[in-house]
Amino acid sequence: MTNRGVDVEFQPRDEQQLEGAKGQCGPSPFDTYQTSLTTRYCSPEMSRLYSQRSRHSQWRALWLFLAECEKELGIETITAEALEQMRQHLEVTDADFEIAKVEEKRRRHDVMAHVHAFGAVAPAAAGIIHYGATSCYITDNTELLLMRDAINLLLPKLARVISNLAKFAMEWKAMPTLAYTHLQAAQLITVGKRAAQWAQDLVLDLESIEHARDGLLLRGAQGTTGTQASFLEIFGGDGSKCDQLNELLCQKTGFAGCYDVSTQTYTRKVDLIIANAICGLGATAQRITGDIRHLASWKEVEEPFETDQIGSSAMAYKRNPMRSERVYSLARELLSKPANFANTLSDQWMERTLDDSAIRRIDIPEIFLLADAVLGGLDNITSGLVVYPERIASRVQEELPFMITESLIMRLCAKGLSRQEAHEQIRVLSHQAARVVKIEGKPNDLVSRIKATSFFQPIWGDIDDMLRSELYIGRSVEIVERYCGPEGVVEKKIQPYKADIEKSATTELNV
Incomplete structure (x- = not known):
């Protein structure tokens, strides 16, 4: 191939050379595409939550829950031995994945492949796994469980960033600084008041995400098109047992109830509601890090910069705001996601079309991985912001004559x-x-x-x-104290997460 006038001939390596290089360890991760989200940006716990082992182990738990509930409601063909074997093999092993891989290639159906893989290690249950269920019993309920768990991972991290900003705001509550409207110097505020505004936007995100999580329900066992016909047949036409089945499933999974109406799936409106709440965080993160980038350009406030950190490979003097730029970039991608969820909802013809599948496999994990990466970056930045008071005062004095x-x-x-x-x-x-x-x-x-x-x-x-700048900050100090102080709004909002905030360390970034 030719690269800007330089001829470079690409010679693929011999397959035997490749295999020899791999040895007994299998394909190297350096030979296949790896998403930057899991290898570079987001936390190990969020990566694990959306791993294949986590997802497919949750499938097995849901199959066990279904069988346990059906037995409790009188299905005699489900034996104690079958349930016990299922309980002993809830975590999918590497060997199980290999079985599922062979089965999926044969059957062209991922859920049925894992039904057979589960049955291979729990033979007493092989005939009753997935009894009465459709694929969406497994896939949709798992998605709801994972989203709830992912939100519960995000909220303490979000609360920590809010806490960081509240402390920063209180420290600098009285430091006059130029305010900007239209990005032109306007009446003075304080460094702390600007940080309080950032904190308030994040608190609104916190409330929105909490509300979305608390509104999540289970799809439950609803049958192929949401009529519960298969379960009605299993229970001999007894509709009350269909209701009891879902009540028991909700108890086992910790949901308050099931959605009142389902098709083959739970309504994809739910995904859009969750995405809007999570992705709203992207707008806030972009706004905050955009402000920090401007402040760094004016040499007033900077993100942390380590002793040996290199700002530019060519310009040795530079202190580029790379952390804020990274968060800004990840936030931009996060902000792009809600449109996909809206389009998926609008494109669900009648009771369901499968064009919702592939895109949701990508977008649902990615909104949480992106949000996790954004919050990790914000934590790192807000826990170490550096303020230059003399520079700020100098810039204030440049404009103050106009302002008086x-x-x-x-x-x-x-x-x-x-x-x-x-x-x-x-x-x-x-x-x-x-x-x-x-x-x-x-x-x-x-x-x-x-x-x-x-x-x-x-x-x-x-x-x-x-010409004393403190005369022109209005009620900035009082506003910061009321919102970020010990008895302020922030303290009440983050109270449920205080234990997590206190025990967690500042997020380290892979630069």
Whole structure:
């Protein structure tokens, strides 16, 4: 192949060479595509949760639950020996996966392949595994269980990031800094108040995700098209036993109940609700890390930067905000996901079409893996933010003369001067000072101009005292204390996660 004028001939290695290199260890992971989410970005616990072993072991647990409930409701063909053998083989082994692989190649059906693999190690149960069920009993209920467990992994991590920001906000609650509207300098806030705003957005995410989790229900045992016809037949036409079956399944899985109406699947609206809650975190993360990247550019606030860290392979002086850039990038991908879930919901014709399968196998794990990676990055960043007070104060003083002009007008009016005339005098001098800054590259000399203009003589004595930045932060300190303080909103919201926050260490990033 040709690469920009350089001829490079690609010679595939001989198959025997490949096999020799692999030896007895099987294919090297370096010879096949690996997702960056699991190899580089997200936590081991989230990777394990969405592993094949975790998923297919959950299938076996659901088959056991179904058999136990059916036996309890009078199905005599299910023996104690069958249940015991199922209990002894709930975790899918490597050997089980090999059996399932052979069976799936033969039968072209992944659920039935694992039915046979389970039956191979639990022969007394081979004839009753999956009794009365459709594939979605296994796949859909597992998806709901995994989503609930994944959310329970995310929430303490989200609470930790909120806690980090609340502590940061309280530490810097009184440090005046430039606020920006339209990305132009506006009235002052404090470093802490900006962090409190970030924390509030994350608290709203926390509430949204909690609400979505608490609304999750089980699909249960609903039959092929949601009519429970197969179970009605099993129980001799006794509909009350169909209801009892689902009540027992909910008890075993820890759900409050089943969805009132199912088709072959639980409604894919549920996936969209979950995705919207999880992916909303991406918007918040992008907003926060975007702010940090701007602040780093202005040299006011920086993410952690380690002693031996290299910012650029060429420009040795650089301190690139790579952590924030990574989170921003992962958040962008997370934000793209809800459209897929909306399209899948809208494309479910009648009682179900299978074009929901492949995309959900990718997107459901990925929203949680992405969210996990985003939160890990945010934890790392927010636990070590670095503030440069003198730089911040210097930038405030560059703009403060413009910001006190409204107060100057008010004081002139109090002395009996015309507001309109005061406004015009300020306007002219402000534009002159701005020209000096922009055109000549010199410091802001508005104060000097005011002191040299006789119109302002009645308040000349007030001006120096008016240049204290803390006079213009409004109620920033009080706002931060009410929201992030010991008795504030944040403390109440993260209280359920305090034990997890206190025992967890700061997330380490693979840079």
